[in-house]
Amino acid sequence: xxxxxxxxxxxxxxxxxxxxxxxxxxxxxxxxxxxxxxxxxxxxxxxxxxxxxxxxxxxxxxxxxxxxxxxxxxxxxxxxxxxxxxxxxxxxxxxxxxxxxxxxxxxxxxxxxxxxxxxxxxxxxxxxxxxxxxxxxxxxxxxxxxxxxxxxxxxxxxxxxxxxxxxxxxxxxxxxxxxxxxxxxxxxxxxxxxxxxxxxxxxxxxxxxxxxxxxxxxxxxxxxxxxxxxxxxxxxxxxxxxxxxxxxxxxxxxxxxxxxxxxxxxxxxxxxxxxxxxxxxxxxxxxxxxxxxxxxxxxxxxxxxxxxxxxxxxxxxxxxxxxxxxxxxxxxxxxxxxxxxxxxxxxxxxxxxxxxxxxxxxxxxxxxxxxxxxxxxxxxxxxxxxxxxxxxxxxxxxxxxxxxxxxxxxxxxxxxxxxxxxxxxxxxxxxxxxxxxxxxxxxxxxxxxxxxxxx
Ligand SMILES: C=Cc1c2[nH]c(c1C)Cc1[nH]c(c(CCC(=O)O)c1C)Cc1[nH]c(c(C)c1CCC(=O)O)Cc1[nH]c(c(C)c1C=C)C2
Ligand SMILES: C[C@H]1O[C@@H](n2cnc3c(N)ncnc32)[C@H](O)[C@@H]1O
Ligand code: SF4
Numbered sequence: 001x002x003x004x005x006x007x008x009x010x011x012x013x014x015x016x017x018x019x020x021x022x023x024x025x026x027x028x029x030x031x032x033x034x035x036x037x038x039x040x041x042x043x044x045x046x047x048x049x050x051x052x053x054x055x056x057x058x059x060x061x062x063x064x065x066x067x068x069x070x071x072x073x074x075x076x077x078x079x080x081x082x083x084x085x086x087x088x089x090x091x092x093x094x095x096x097x098x099x100x101x102x103x104x105x106x107x108x109x110x111x112x113x114x115x116x117x118x119x120x121x122x123x124x125x126x127x128x129x130x131x132x133x134x135x136x137x138x139x140x141x142x143x144x145x146x147x148x149x150x151x152x153x154x155x156x157x158x159x160x161x162x163x164x165x166x167x168x169x170x171x172x173x174x175x176x177x178x179x180x181x182x183x184x185x186x187x188x189x190x191x192x193x194x195x196x197x198x199x200x201x202x203x204x205x206x207x208x209x210x211x212x213x214x215x216x217x218x219x220x221x222x223x224x225x226x227x228x229x230x231x232x233x234x235x236x237x238x239x240x241x242x243x244x245x246x247x248x249x250x251x252x253x254x255x256x257x258x259x260x261x262x263x264x265x266x267x268x269x270x271x272x273x274x275x276x277x278x279x280x281x282x283x284x285x286x287x288x289x290x291x292x293x294x295x296x297x298x299x300x301x302x303x304x305x306x307x308x309x310x311x312x313x314x315x316x317x318x319x320x321x322x323x324x325x326x327x328x329x330x331x332x333x334x335x336x337x338x339x340x341x342x343x344x345x346x347x348x349x350x351x352x353x354x355x356x357x358x359x360x361x362x363x364x365x366x367x368x369x370x371x372x373x374x375x376x377x378x379x380x381x382x383x384x385x386x387x388x389x390x391x392x393x394x395x396x397x398x399x400x401x402x403x404x405x406x407x408x409x410x411x412x413x414x415x416x417x418x419x420x421x422x423x424x425x426x427x428x429x430x431x432x433x434x435x436x437x438x439x440x441x442x443x444x445x446x447x448x449x450x451x452x453x454x455x
Contacts, residue, residue, distance in 0.1 A: 002268060004260075004261045007261075007425070008259075008260040010429050010432045011260040011454060011455035013444075013451040014453070015435070018305065018306065019306075020364070020368040020371045021360070023326075023335070026333060026358050028355065030334070032351065035332075035334050035357065038329055038332050039094045042329060047099060047100040047101065049102060049104075049105075050101060050104045051325055052084070052106050052107070052325070053108065054080075054108050054114060055069040055324070056109050056114075057108070057109050057144075059180065060248040061181040062179045062248045062251045063179050063249065065246055065452075067323065069340065077113065077118060084321060086347050087347055087353060088321060090347065090352050091129070092129055097131075098131065099132065100132050101132060101133045102136075103137060103140075103311070104126065104137065104138075105138075105139075106142065107142050110142075110147055111142060112144060112148045120155045120159070127159075138162065138163060138311075139159075145183060145187050146183055148191050150194060157199065162202070163202045163204070164203055165206060166191055166192065166195075166231075168188055168226060169206065170207065170218075170222050175213050178212040185225055188205075188229065192229045202233060202292075204232065204233040204235060205231045206235045207222065207223075207235070208237045209236060209267065210263050210266075211239050212256040214266070216265055220269060220273065227277050232292065233287065234288075235287075236270055236285055236286075239257075241453070242451075244449040268425075281427070282303070282310055283310050283375060294310060298376075301377075303376045306318060307328070320335070321336075323337065323340060323343050324336055324337070331365070332359045333357050334356075335354075335355055335356055336352075336355060363439060364439075365389075366389050370437045371434045371437050374433060378421065379422065380420040381418070397437065401415060407426070407429070412425055413433055428455075429454065431454040
């Protein structure tokens with residue numbers, strides 16, 4: 001096994017780059033009226049990708065970094081559905097909702113805390129507001145295997161959902177107890193059987209490494225159990241520990257978290273294990289079978305990274321509906337209010353619940369291209385970059401290239417006149433490599449309470 005001790009120095013706070021600029025740069029300087037103009041000005045030939053945030057959960061998993069509202073009250077859910085419908089009503093005044101929809105994603109929270117009837121009601125409302133779904137649209141939902149029944153899976157399948165993603169996180173009991181998420185294997189297996197019975201085209205499962213009490217040995221046991229479920233894709237996320245942002249993370253005893261060298265070896269062994277079991281790595285944290293359409297996208301240079309992970313469907317404008325949802329256009333990101341009272345008040349006033357965002361400068365777009373290419377493909381085609389932006393790469397990024405020299409010496413990446421390419425070990429440190437191209441890093445450098453650690 002590789003000696004990872006020498007790389008533990010790279011364990012430092014850094015973004016996960018689901019966006020560039022990152023969410024830390026979103027601000028209320030991006031005014032509501034500017035947002036409306038952006039929506040109105042969109043190229044109507046570009047398709048839409050819709051994200052719906054369904055934020056409710058009953059109990060907190062202590063590791064959870066998602067935007068969640070903990071409740072078991074039925075009236076809160078009914079009320080939320082009403083606001084979603086009204087948000088779509090307002091959206092249709094500002095956006096051409098007859099545009100083709102090529103993606104719809106339900107994220108959470110736990111979308112399946114809504115009953116089969118409620119899910120049906122939400123989907124019906126979406127289709128009446130957005131009538132033009134592509135025949136091959138990707139329609140997906142995040143599912144907690146502890147909260148899914150056949151009626152819900154049936155409703156989703158009949159409504160055209162063709163992808164599901166199950167949260168597993170870890171199968172080890174001691175780990176499950178420490179993170180307050182006890183989920184026996186049989187429950188996950190039943191959920192998987194339901195997805196297959198209803199012919200989901202693609203089933204993803206989520207795991208997390210870096211959780212309390214995990215060791216290389218326990219995580220390999222989790223992987224062995226997980227492959228018996230035969231999912232089409234795996235996400236294996238690095239635990240983002242940000243207790244200053246998420247109160248429930250304070251219930252995790254930090255002395256029980258695996259150390260950076262152990263985490264690096266877990267990731268390395270995960271990659272080996274996946275490759276020996278018929279999966280290949282796709283970008284950071286993701287694995288799929290070699291016949292997966294994502295690999296064809298890589299060959300064509302068409303793999304895209306967005307807030308939901310990796311996708312073949314680029315070239316769409318992303319519209320986020322619901323609490324905290326994020327939208328993305330060619331030159332902006334826009335995020336809805338994160339607290340329910342403000343979200344509701346905006347809609348009550350007949351306005352979109354938009355709170356903040358960021359518009360992209362020419363420099364942002366250049367850096368975004370480089371960072372997203374590295375995060376998706378672990379390499380950058382410099383000729384393509386120069387043709388696209390009309391700037392000389394080595395002149396524009398002289399500082400970044402200097403900063404990366406120590407990593408070049410450690411054989412984490414290669415920098416040639418026509419390309420940058422990560423080595424297999426370099427892929428484990430891709431966030432650190434991407435950070436060299438991030439113009440906002442210096443601003444956050446002294447502040448430890450920003451991002452989670454890269455390792
Ligand atoms: C694996 C999927 C995750 C998504 N978000 C998180 C995970 C684990 C959690 C997370 N996201 C951010 C942080 C803090 C900073 C960092 O470590 O990079 C954490 C712990 C950054 C972030 N990502 C999004 C936003 C809005 C932020 C800033 C934090 C905040 O203000 O809420 C966007 C975003 N990421 C994910 C989703 C579903 C999402 C928005 C729709 C995935
Ligand atoms: C949507 C997916 O995000 C992952 N997830 C949720 N919270 C965190 C976190 N703090 N760090 C890493 N991954 C997380 C889980 O695997 C979940 O299933
Ligand atoms: S991980 Fe999923 S089930 Fe657990 S609290 Fe977060 S959103 Fe809810």
